[in-house]
Amino acid sequence: MILSPDKRGHVLPMPVVLISTVDKDGNRNVAPYANVMPILRPLDLIAIASWLRRDTLDNIRDTKEFVINIPSADLVNEVMICSRNYPESVDEFAEANLEAKASQKVTAPSIEGCIAWMECVLSREVVEDGQYSIIIGKVVHLEVDDRYLAENGDMDFEKARPLSVVAGDAGMHYTVPAGTGDYREYAEMFTGGN
Numbered sequence: 001m002i003l004s005p006d007k008r009g010h011v012l013p014m015p016v017v018l019i020s021t022v023d024k025d026g027n028r029n030v031a032p033y034a035n036v037m038p039i040l041r042p043l044d045l046i047a048i049a050s051w052l053r054r055d056t057l058d059n060i061r062d063t064k065e066f067v068i069n070i071p072s073a074d075l076v077n078e079v080m081i082c083s084r085n086y087p088e089s090v091d092e093f094a095e096a097n098l099e100a101k102a103s104q105k106v107t108a109p110s111i112e113g114c115i116a117w118m119e120c121v122l123s124r125e126v127v128e129d130g131q132y133s134i135i136i137g138k139v140v141h142l143e144v145d146d147r148y149l150a151e152n153g154d155m156d157f158e159k160a161r162p163l164s165v166v167a168g169d170a171g172m173h174y175t176v177p178a179g180t181g182d183y184r185e186y187a188e189m190f191t192g193g194n
């Protein structure tokens, strides 16, 4: 079946994160984002795409910082509550009954109960066509809940169940990653003399 080009989110699973920010007066804000992409391994940059009409974007522009919280699948209801279009003064921590966790390097609070937390400072903003913006953040503090680490220090993703999403025609299918049983070392990519 041929799909229309705007349906690319129907065939590409995307991570779901909760971005926490504060405005210039310190009011807290939380919103889910799925357009999130680390920029190349092993750099410390991460890009998010945002519509211009987002309190999250206004707050990042004003304060130059944000936290990318990684929710587990248990937080779907909270994700949906935070996705509602509230007036900017509304505190989504309170609306969704989320507990704040002090951040280490930025003013914006992190979200207690998430799997991991990326504290970011604004590195660059790329506005494309007056509709959306691509924010590039530099991760200045990265922390993961020890409960979700395997013995070798990698993430135990089947235990953590980080939330992701596959778009559908009338809604979103929430998903979690499942291992295929394949584990391949990076070195395998560099054999063959390249």
Ligand SMILES: Cc1cc2nc3c(=O)[nH]c(=O)nc-3n(C[C@H](O)[C@H](O)[C@H](O)COP(=O)(O)O)c2cc1C
Pocket (backbone or CB within 6 Å): 016, 029, 030, 031, 032, 033, 034, 035, 036, 049, 050, 051, 053, 054, 055, 056, 057, 079, 080, 082, 083, 084, 085, 086, 165, 172
């Ligand atoms: C799973 C999910 C993913 C979303 N991803 C994005 C995204 O990547 N970019 C965006 O601009 N809005 C995204 N949204 C919509 C915003 O979360 C929503 O408009 C929210 O109300 C924005 O809040 P804010 O104005 O407080 O920033 C997403 C919503 C959901 C439920």
